[in-house]
Amino acid sequence: MSIPPSNAPEMLTFNLLFKTLPLTPRAGTLAHHSGATIQTPHYLGITSRGAIPHISQDNFRKHTAIHGVYVALEDFIEKLPQQTPPLYHLSAPAHESSLRNFIALPKETLLVLGPRRAPPVPCPAANTNSAISILTSVGFRQISSQDYAAAAERLRPDIVVGMADIPFGQEVIGVKRKDKMSDRTELWMRDIISKKSGLDKTVKKEDAMPSYDIFAPILPVSRELQSWYLEHLVDDMVDEISGLAIYDAQLLDELPSELQHIPRLSFDFPTSPQKLLYQISLGMDLFTIPFIAEATDAGIALDFSFPPPSVSDTPFEKTSLGVDMWLATHSASLAPLSINCSCYACTKHHRAYIRHLLSAKEMLGWVLIQLHNHAIMDAFFAGIRDSIASNTFEDDCKAFEAFYEVDLPEKTGQGPRVRGYQFKSTGPGEGKKNPPAYRMLDDPKESLSEALTPDENADASDLERIGFAEAEDKGR
Incomplete structure (x- = not known):
């Protein structure tokens, strides 16, 4: 079933392969006019300053099949507003994205821009009525809703995630604070929509540069506490948004029917493949998955598939979701990271060499593991889409849970050398x-x-x- 988006159909289209009920897995195709196409369910690669960690842009093109990336604006605006960041100095030719050119991203890769990193580092300063706190390479700062809207206009990514008032890192949020979250997010959505709508008023429609699509945030609070915001999304903004950014997968059951047909991007970060499958079972379409890079930094090569290998009915020990490459047992192994993987790391190198690289603190070790881990996730999602199409997803999920361990292996070795900007803050007095x-x-x-x-x-x-x-x- 083909479902056009609510706004301009020449920008972003989302086609569901078949009609689905609420809270059921769904498969489809997300296509942008720039040529970027993603078969859903799928994931976006999480970038740091515009690049997938450990993967240079040439290796991104040659050795990965990543179809979309998520880029955080806070990675680039460390000098704002005192100085103009270098990102804003680059001018792009007509009908091109300056952000895409700045980070050397291929045209066929979907480019999604958000204000914060994924997952975001909690900031000590609270958000205000007009701005959110961000973490830049020179410390904590703030960016206003107007500045974020102006950045979207200047950078022109394929998709812009609306700015949301979410107090990250705060375990208990009071009712009054939740009401304020709804009010601020609604106001900030109006800012970015009005900024985008004003673009085409300055030039003739046929001469206008390609704009961007907007994904509206759905806050991690109950529907009752953000009902006023949701009503305004449906009544006043539904024709201007092309998707949703979900911060709590449980809220998929509470989405208004007018918003059910558009794509959903999850910022409810799964910590394991099983939790990822659970979100897919609820009808999530796109994901940001931090555990891919976290496993790479820990020297863990992911090793799982969907559906899992068939086994007999006899009891057996559950299989690990990954291989810890720091273990001495790999020091003389000529086996690939994963037997059934055809990625560059598995076809060109063996475990003994990769373990040697980690022990020698050679960055190539983490590069090869990162290439492998993304290849595993690509195959994992391909199996999920085939399972949904063949109507065996529920049974395959049960088999996956029975075959694999619940959690990823724990870190035993050292990760790559970290920088303060890349490491989570633990508060005052930290070493x-x-x-x-x-x-x-x-x-x-x-x-x-x-x-x-x-x-x-x-x-x-x-x-x-x-x-x-x-x-x-x-x-x-």
Whole structure:
């Protein structure tokens, strides 16, 4: 069944393969006029400063099949408003996206822009009536709704996720605060819609540059507490939005019927494939999945498929969802990361080599694991779409839960060297993420372990062998 979007049909189209009931899995095709096409259910690659972590843009083109990416505006506007960020200095030719050109993204890849990273780092300062708090490479700042709308007009991605007033990191949210969330989000949606609607008034319609589609946020509160906002979405904005950004998958049951036919992008981050399957069973279409990069940073190669391999009825131990490449058992293994995987890492390299790269702190190790993990997710979603089309999704989900463990393997080794901007803040008094590169010159006998926090002492021996021991030898 073909269902056009509510707004201009030449921009974004969403075609469901068959009619579905609420709270049931659905498959379809999401196509943008730029040439980007995604078969749903599927996922968007989460970027850091416009690139998938560990994957350069040339490897993105050659060795991945990622059809869409999510880009956070807070990655690029560290100097705003005191200075114009470099992102805004790049001018794009007519009918092109300056953001796409800035991050060297292929034209056939769907480009989705949001205000915050996924998942966002909680900010100490609260949102205001006109702005949200963000984390940039130079610290916490704020961006106003008007500035965000202006950024969407200037950068012209394929899809813009509306700005939502969500107090990330706050465990308990009062009723009055929830009412304020609804009021602010409704106002901010009007800002971005009015900014987009004003674009075509300055030029003739036939000469207008391609605009962007808007995904309206659905807040993680009950329908009753955001009923006023939902009423305005249906009554005043439904013709201007092309999709929904869902922050709580449980709310799919409470969506107004007027919003049921448009695509749904999940920001209710699943922590395992089983929780991902649960959201799909409710009718979610697109996903942002942080556990892909988290597994890569931990040196874990994902290893699961959907549907799972067939097994006999005899009891057996559940299979792990991934392979911990830090384990010494892989040091002489010539097997690929996954037997049935045909990605670049599995066809060109073996486990022993990749474990050696991790042990030597070579970034290529994490690059190969990241390529592999995205290939596993591509095959996983392809199996899901086939299962939905063949009407076996429910049985396949039960088989998956019976075959695989519930959680991903726990991290046992070290991840890549982290930077403060990439690491979650834990509050006042937290220790430094990385050990110091040099000792104090006036105290050469100071023990390195005394300068490190307890969590960093594990790295002290390596650093002493590499740099500090050499300095002591020269001093003697």
